[in-house]
Amino acid sequence: MSALLEVEGLTKRFGGLVAVKDISFAVGAGEIVGLIGPNGSGKSTVMKLVMGIEKPNAGSVRIQGADVAGWPTHRIARAGVGLVFQHSRPLHRQTVLENIMLALLPDSLVRLRAGHEVERRAREIAGRVGLERVLDRFPATLPFADLRRMELARAVARDPKVVLVDEPFAGLTAAEVADFSALIRTFREAGHAVLLVDHNVKGVAALVDRIFAMYLGERVAEGSAEEVMRDETVRRVYLGGEIAHATRPAREAAGAAPLLDVQNVSVFYGKAQALEGVSLRINKGEFVSVVGLNGAGKTTLFNAISGLVPYQGSISFAGQTLARRSAATIARQGLVQCPESRELFGEMTVRENLELGGQHQSAQAMAERRDWLYGLFPILRERQGQAARTLSGGEQQMLAIARALMMRPSLLILDEPTLGLAPVILELLSRALETLRNSTDITVLLGEQNVTFALPHADRVYVLEHARIAWEGTPERFAAEAGAGLL
Amino acid sequence: MRTRNIFLSALGVAVLMALLPFLGVGGYVLGLLTSAFYFGVFAMGWDLLFGFAGEVNFGPSFLIGVGAYTAGLLNHYAHWPIVACVPLGALAAVVAGLLLAVPALRLSGPYFGLVTLVAVLLLQNVIVIFAGFTGGEIGLDLPDVLAISSRVNYWYALGLATVVGLALFALSRSAVGLILQASGQDAVEAAALGFNVVRHKLAAFCISALVSGLAGAMLIFYLGTVSTDSVVDIAIGVQVIIAAVLGGRRTILGAAVGAVFLIVAGELLRPVGQLSSFIVSAVALLVILFFPGGLLGRVIVREGA
Numbered sequence: 001m002s003a004l005l006e007v008e009g010l011t012k013r014f015g016g017l018v019a020v021k022d023i024s025f026a027v028g029a030g031e032i033v034g035l036i037g038p039n040g041s042g043k044s045t046v047m048k049l050v051m052g053i054e055k056p057n058a059g060s061v062r063i064q065g066a067d068v069a070g071w072p073t074h075r076i077a078r079a080g081v082g083l084v085f086q087h088s089r090p091l092h093r094q095t096v097l098e099n100i101m102l103a104l105l106p107d108s109l110v111r112l113r114a115g116h117e118v119e120r121r122a123r124e125i126a127g128r129v130g131l132e133r134v135l136d137r138f139p140a141t142l143p144f145a146d147l148r149r150m151e152l153a154r155a156v157a158r159d160p161k162v163v164l165v166d167e168p169f170a171g172l173t174a175a176e177v178a179d180f181s182a183l184i185r186t187f188r189e190a191g192h193a194v195l196l197v198d199h200n201v202k203g204v205a206a207l208v209d210r211i212f213a214m215y216l217g218e219r220v221a222e223g224s225a226e227e228v229m230r231d232e233t234v235r236r237v238y239l240g241g242e243i244a245h246a247t248r249p250a251r252e253a254a255g256a257a258p259l260l261d262v263q264n265v266s267v268f269y270g271k272a273q274a275l276e277g278v279s280l281r282i283n284k285g286e287f288v289s290v291v292g293l294n295g296a297g298k299t300t301l302f303n304a305i306s307g308l309v310p311y312q313g314s315i316s317f318a319g320q321t322l323a324r325r326s327a328a329t330i331a332r333q334g335l336v337q338c339p340e341s342r343e344l345f346g347e348m349t350v351r352e353n354l355e356l357g358g359q360h361q362s363a364q365a366m367a368e369r370r371d372w373l374y375g376l377f378p379i380l381r382e383r384q385g386q387a388a389r390t391l392s393g394g395e396q397q398m399l400a401i402a403r404a405l406m407m408r409p410s411l412l413i414l415d416e417p418t419l420g421l422a423p424v425i426l427e428l429l430s431r432a433l434e435t436l437r438n439s440t441d442i443t444v445l446l447g448e449q450n451v452t453f454a455l456p457h458a459d460r461v462y463v464l465e466h467a468r469i470a471w472e473g474t475p476e477r478f479a480a481e482a483g484a485g486l487l
Numbered sequence: 488m489r490t491r492n493i494f495l496s497a498l499g500v501a502v503l504m505a506l507l508p509f510l511g512v513g514g515y516v517l518g519l520l521t522s523a524f525y526f527g528v529f530a531m532g533w534d535l536l537f538g539f540a541g542e543v544n545f546g547p548s549f550l551i552g553v554g555a556y557t558a559g560l561l562n563h564y565a566h567w568p569i570v571a572c573v574p575l576g577a578l579a580a581v582v583a584g585l586l587l588a589v590p591a592l593r594l595s596g597p598y599f600g601l602v603t604l605v606a607v608l609l610l611q612n613v614i615v616i617f618a619g620f621t622g623g624e625i626g627l628d629l630p631d632v633l634a635i636s637s638r639v640n641y642w643y644a645l646g647l648a649t650v651v652g653l654a655l656f657a658l659s660r661s662a663v664g665l666i667l668q669a670s671g672q673d674a675v676e677a678a679a680l681g682f683n684v685v686r687h688k689l690a691a692f693c694i695s696a697l698v699s700g701l702a703g704a705m706l707i708f709y710l711g712t713v714s715t716d717s718v719v720d721i722a723i724g725v726q727v728i729i730a731a732v733l734g735g736r737r738t739i740l741g742a743a744v745g746a747v748f749l750i751v752a753g754e755l756l757r758p759v760g761q762l763s764s765f766i767v768s769a770v771a772l773l774v775i776l777f778f779p780g781g782l783l784g785r786v787i788v789r790e791g792a
Binding site: 085 | 657658661662663665666668669672673675676677678679680681682683684686687690737
């Protein structure tokens with residue numbers, strides 16, 4: 001079988017970080033391949049390298065035999081590659097029909113009129129994806145699934161040989177997933193090569209012929225969905241080889257008022273629902289983990305708690321409602337989030353970053369706190385004069401946590417601290433969390449997709465799946481009851 | 488409103504405006520409108536670049552100034568006729584604009600805007616430094632003028648504004664306009680659909696430069712003199728930007744309405760002295776804050792609620 005898309009030795013570095021390391025795979029005509037990996041695995045970078053949105057440092061990308069690596073995006077598109085974006089930004093002043101027609105226009109500065117042929121084809125494509133009833137509406141009035149259909153229509157309008165789909169089913173209901181799967185299967189029947197980029201095997205297993213799994217920029221497994229799910233490395237990446245847990249006696253008597261009480265919280269991003277009726281309680285001194293795949297809604301939950309996104313439902317902290325409080329007020333009350341993206345001040349030194357976290361304290365209190373944190377993360381003491389952006393990923397994560405701790409939080413929210421970090425760094429973070437747990441009365445809410453990292457530091461665990469709490473319980477029961485759902 | 492209806496309405500308004508001199512409107516008002524029309528052309532050219540290609544040009548007066556000074560210097564020193572000076576001025580604006588835009592469009596983020604801002608300051612400095620040749624801050628008298636009659640000058644300006652306005656409006660609603668909007672709103676996705684984003688933005692910049700330079704060159708032959716205060720100063724550029732945003736971003740025709748509003752309102756408020764520019768600015772601020780769509784936003788734009 002001749003491959004329409006052939007990737008060989010693809011490598012991409014961002015500064016010192018190797019995001020994609022020597023990746024090779026091929027997708028043949030009439031084949032659907034799933035490219036999966038957890039966040040930070042480099043799968044999205046591979047997709048961008050194929051589309052030319054990023055330029056590879058090494059390796060080749062062949063479309064029907066022609067090497068297009070390093071070409072500008074619009075030329076790669078014309079060579080026969082189409083990308084269905086996860087987040088579409090349609091033209092809001094144009095109708096759905098015009099949005100689809102855009103994709104059919106020639107790349108010309110002098111062809112001013114679109115012509116009837118373009119309109120006819122746009123209508124035909126709209127019919128194929130199920131948009132015929134909304135052609136004259138504006139994108140802002142469409143339900144989320146129809147926006148995704150429009151995105152699909154735009155990408156297929158040019159009849160690309162190779163179709164890349166970024167997170168095909170994110171934010172869709174079960175019925176819509178079935179519709180989209182059927183549409184994607186029509187590509188296979190028409191002899192296109194399809195690459196589905198997603199977080200986990202489960203989401204795409206029913207659709208794909210093969211799966212290529214990545215972790216930390218490298219290939220970890222390849223084969224049928226069943227083979228990949230059985231693969232030892234994949235299991236370790238998603239579940240951890242052996243799930244460890246270290247329970248300690250509950251600190252608070254049952255029935256005490258919780259420190260954080262989240263009741264029935266829902267969040268919408270435009271039309272997409274990111275959280276659906278989520279409730280959870282955290283008692284004082286508890287370490288609670290929220291585990292879930294990327295896109296499950298962990299970051300949205302934390303942002304709602306921190307007052308960064310509007311929500312429905314109620315959230316109270318230390319007995320007081322957080323409604324109508326600004327994010328800054330909430331943080332000063334002792335509810336501090338260490339965000340997934342770290343948000344360090346790159347041009348400032350390690351020490352300056354820490355001091356910003358301790359601004360509201362007296363000089364002496366700040367110095368004491370800083371020394372205590374240097375004890376927790378000794379590497380930060382060595383690096384204190386360095387600009388934060390020159391630190392390695394692991395050191396940056398430690399600094400982000402330390403800066404959050406500088407604010408003397410009573411509740412610390414850690415959002416995916418392990419994102420993109422090597423195992424040896426995880427070990428260090430793990431030890432620091434254990435120290436916090438055993439020597440302070442801090443309460444921690446940890447969000448993770450890395451279950452191996454999350455469980456040892458948890459008194460209780462919540463599983464977040466498709467915007468809802470799917471399971472809650474103790475770490476000991478997790479492996480038996482909830483583990484399989486995460487592959 | 489449908490594209491055709493807007494086009495015909497705009498044409499109708501232009502015809503009515505052309506009849507104004509026969510309806511007893513005096514030379515003073517005609518003169519005011521003449522300046523306003525030239526400003527309208529500047530603002531429409533700016534809107535094509537900002538509203539459609541998504542690039543903020545903080546220095547529209549760089550393009551206007553290059554067009555005006557090229558035409559002015561050729562007329563003053565070489566005594567070339569206006570019919571030669573004006574197109575050459577417009578051409579010079581395109582060339583100067585390209586020299587600026589080709590490197591600047593390779594930068595992402597706010598740098599394009601900053602480059603255009605610095606370019607205005609540079610042009611103004613060059614003109615002042617070589618005052619012996621350029622007339623410096625005092626300006627340069629031109630031997631030729633477009634016309635003596637205020638009516639004829641009015642028609643020239645109205646004609647230019649009408650032709651440029653309808654041409655840019657038609658362009659904005661064409662297939663190319665669609666690609667341009669896609670490039671401005673999401674360059675990555677536009678490229679993934681196979682469009683050469685940089686080339687489309689460059690083309691928009693050239694067209695913007697062409698009409699700015701053309702209007703700048705004609706304006707000085709209406710004024711009879713070319714000076715930094717009238718065609719290069721940052722304040723001119725700021726007024727152009729305010730006019731375009733006030734009239735309605737991404738509407739083209741709104742920019743012309745905004746320019747007329749700005750200049751006429753400034754003149755009507757002249758009796759209150761210093762307060763006039765304060766009031767005009769305050770009104771502009773209120774419109775931008777509470778009606779971000781601008782004066783014509785509601786009429787021309789069809790946006791899903």
